[in-house]
Amino acid sequence: MDDPAPPGPAGSPTNDNGNGNGNGNGNGGKGKPAVPKGREAFRNQRRESEGSVDCPTLEFEYGDADGHAAELSELYSYTENLEFTTNRKCFEEDFKTQVQDTKEWLELEEDAQKTYVMGLLNRLEVVSREKRLKVARAVLYLAQGTFGECDSEVDVLHWSRYNCFLLYQMGTFSAFLELLHMEIDNSQASSSALRKPAVSIADSTELRVLLSVMYLMVENIRLEREIDPYGWRTARETFRTELMFTLGGFEHLQALKIQKRAELGLPPLAEDSIQVVKSMRAASPPSYTLDLGESQLAPPPSKLRGRRGSRRQLLTKQDSLDIYNERDLFKTEEPATEEEEESAGDGERTLDGELDLLEQDPLVPPPPSQTPLSTDRVAFPKGLPWAPKVRQKDIEHFLEMSRNKFIGFTLGQDTDTLVGLPRPIHESVKTLKQHKYVSIAEIQIKNEEELEKCPMSLGEEVVPETPSEILYQGMLYSLPQYMIALLKILLAAAPTSKAKTDSINILADVLPEEMPVTVLQSMKLGIDVNRHKEIIVKSISALLLLLLKHFKLNHIYQFEYVSQHLGDESWSCPALVPSISAKGMKQFEKRISLQGGITPALSEHLSAGLPVLYHPGFARAYYGESAEAGDNSQFCWRNLFSCINLLRLLNKLTKWKHSRTMMLVVFKSAPILKRALKVKQAMLQLYVLKLLKIQTKYLGRQWRKSNMKTMSAIYQKVRHRMNDDWAYGNDIDARPWDFQAEECTLRANIEAFNSRRYDKPQDSEFSPVDNCLQSVLGQRLDLPEDFHYSYELWLEREVFSQPICWEELLQNH
Structure with a gap:
């Protein structure tokens, strides 16, 4: 008997294009019973999720510096x-x-x-x-x-x-x-x-x-x-x-943040983000067959299952999410028995982006050796990794809607008066206030508004001479040029960059005077060029991230000023920022798929017969001594560090900025970010999920339905905002010019801040003038020693002999 036709690659659509009229690819063949098509699709999906990742969980420690x-x-x-x-x-x-x-x-x-x-x-x-x-x-x-x-x-x-x-x-x-x-x-x-x-x-x-x-x-x-x-x-x-x-680095930043919150009378931080991420586990990557949509994977309901079957599958998904949402994640649980721990281990594996409830075909009976997965065996995490947060604006917005609904009018920013509201609203406000988080930026914005309203009564602001303040003052007037230069270098160092870099040559420090003539020399030069670019991207990404974080801690408008120059260049010229723009997202995708934690670090060196570039062994290698291999890892940590920095930069630039979030949606960053989840490293996945979370409400219901595993991972790993409807939000009808108005308002506030604090004219006509006659005449003036010998002559020459036009004097004054 002939062998059956081989099925297509996992994740690819079958020959019938989802219409149920195919001629056998994946549906069976001669000598073997036919396999239901829906079940085969899910088998391919599971097979891909188990075998698509080439690397195990990366044990990578993110910090200020390497060894x-x-x-x-x-x-x-x-x-x-x-x-x-x-x-x-x-x-x-x-x-x-x-x-x-x-x-x-x-x-x-x-x-x-x-x-x-x-x-x-x-x-x-x-x-x-x-x-x-x-x-x-x-x-x-x-x-x-x-x-x-x-x-x-x-x-x-x-x-x-x-x-x-x-x-x-x-x-x-x-x-x-x-x-x-x-x-x-x-x-x-x-x-x-x-x-x-x-x-x-x-x-x-x-x-x-x-x-x-x-x-x-x-x-x-x-x-x-x-x-x-x-x-x-x-x-x-x-x-x-x-x-x-x-x-200073990230540890110093955390210490400065704790100190500044104490100076402002704010409660201490609930956690250190880097330390929390260290205790998180990387999630298994989501399946990519769902990217094609359920309409391409499953046959039409009228052909095989009927409409009731499709409805039952959606209900199964929703029921599993309801079970997850209703679980009290903050409740202290008793120690589990051995059986419960065993089931918990199985459940945690499914919750790391692999909810088997979402994969199971409800109408295809399982084989005899496999029992259906019941909801009783699903073990949920005992708590979320982050403390929930609520902004003051969120509480005000919640009370505004509640008052409009129950009493018909609002009380502005009053969050204490709850007269006329039902008891559940009282409990909700109490819960929101318990998790309210006041940031340093909110205090700085409030102080800035007061200084703008009352500049005379509040007097001149006392600005501490911190290193961040000194640096900002020194680079303020040339800051746009600095940002453009850094972004151009970053673009030129991007992998497979085809941009015109005639005005900037980043390879001058590695190109020899004589071009290579042998294979070994060419290989050595190629390694040098790639490594040189990696180091440049690592350095600039870390520099920009630290610069933004220090400026944000020093004053929020300094951070926003730098952010707008980074952001504006990307909006106006999409080729400049590799982390935001359309071309940039493709560069980021290549960095993830080709280099971000997946490219071998040493195989090229060893195959070329070169000593590993590892100081000080590298220096001693050229005196007839062997260099040690150093890190024997199969992954390039330098690129993984760069990818995390770029993701953190992108989160900094887009957080609470709707117009910039819309640019991520316009440039179709969601599929690229989702593919970045293939790298099994907890910190990288966290910032990828954050970027996906802010886009979710703009991606549509169909995207959310087709990416339920990613949604589940967001629920597990990203911080919760108490009344944020990111997963089911429908407030996407805001017009684009509303978003632009936010940017214009922010730009006006930044210009007012820079003008008030740094653009102080030396001889201003608005400087205060002493108009008190007694005070002016009572001032003691230091006169030359010989003045009292010639003051009469001075009076005669400068006062009495000068004609005075009284009419002109009265007219001018």
Whole structure:
């Protein structure tokens, strides 16, 4: 007997196009009984959900920085391998001429080392650029840990930190900062580089050497360890004080937020979001056959099941959701028995995006070995990961609707008067107030409104000189240009970017002077280029995220000002922001599907026979010693970190902004975001689900019905707003110009804030004037010592001899 025709790939429609008239693909064939088509579709769906994910749950810890050696490794590229030898050679030549005895650097006493470093700094002030570069390379070799004299990688890292602290104490950082300003002002070098037909790594040698020394010093000094001596700790605090533009990472942000809420008299935070995400489990990805819609998967009711069957399937879905919604998730439960724990394990697996109740075909009987799944075996989580929140506006809106319904008029922003309202409304208001959350931004907006209304009576605002405030003042007038430049670099570094980047070359630091001629050289250059782009995206995404969060904590309108420049560029030019625009969403999709936690990190290096770019092993590898492999993971954590940052940025830009949310809907980001759930990492999935949640009410009922697993995952993992009807909301009839009015109002508030606080004219005609005659004449003036000898002459010349036109004086005043 012939073999039956093979079924199509999982998730693809059958040959009958959903009309029930197909000729057998998936419906059976010669020698085998026919399988009901609906059941086969669900089998394909389950098979795909079990086998479509190529990676297990990713144990990824999101934080401010990677390991110390990993952060140092990202400074280098394979193209710079020969420069390690050059740096060592420059140091050894200079060291032999300055140090008379035959000792090496590690054998010198600390005083002798300081004397040598002081001599290096003196020789940095020579006029010759070539000599100055050699001295700078010698300093760079010290900052790299004098790897030529070390026996192990641990020694290299230790001496790198030791030398960096020594260099800082001798004033090296300030000296290199001055040299950096000289290079920035060197317009001749930049113009000559632009005139070259091909810019390579040789054109940025001076800049790279200076920035490498400064980066190594910052990275080594900021690292805190318990075994650090007291002198290092003191130097670290002095260095932080010196760098007042530094803002701090996520942990520092959380501490600042707690401190600021205490200063404003607000209750403490209920939880730390990053810590909560660490305890969350990644959900299994949703099935993608449902993306095609139920009309394509199931036969028409009139052909196989009848209308009653389709109705029963929808009721089964709704009943299962009702059971889930009616469960009291906040109720403290007693310890479960062993049987209950076993059933709970099965139930949790289904709730992680795999509700089997939604997959089960209600009319196809199960095989004898399989019993129907009953609702009694479904175990629900004991509580939600987040504390529910309610805004003051939500309470006011709820009372406004209730008063209009029951008593026929409203009381404005009064949330205390409940006269005339039924008892259930009283209980509802009480519950809402128990979960009310007042943010720092609400206090800042309220204070700003009062300052705008009463500028004279409230006086001048006292603005604390925080690092965020100093940075905002310094970059305020050039901030649009900064944001555009960062977005252009981000776009140029996007994977498979085809944008015109003639005005910006991000690969100049990795392109060699001579193009590769062998396969190994070409492979090495390709790895360098991809890795260079990944590091750029990682850096810029983290920089923008931290910048937004620090500005939001300092003042909400500073955050909104930066957000509007990021957002406006994306709305006006969809190619600029890879996380919002149409092209950008495609770039994000490629980053998720090709690189975000799925691309192998080491297979390319190992297959090419190259040492892994891992400092300090990378430096020692070019002296005949082998480099350790470092991280043996199959996934590129750098790209996963970038994807999470881009998602967090997108959430920051679109939160409570309806017009920006509509742009996500217009650019059809929902399918791309849903495919991003294939990466099984809890933090990434959380921010994907947040973005899907804010779009749900605009995507329509059919989308919600076809994506019930995603809806269930949102219920489980995203914070609940008590009276938010995101899943069933019908208030989507708002006109587009209403959304634009919100943006215009926000822009006006931002301009008023910047004008009031930062655009203060020096000689303003609106400055207060003392009109009291007694006060003016009573002021003591400092006159020259010889004035009393010649005051009579001055009166005669300046007062009595000058004609006074009384009519003109009276007319003007």
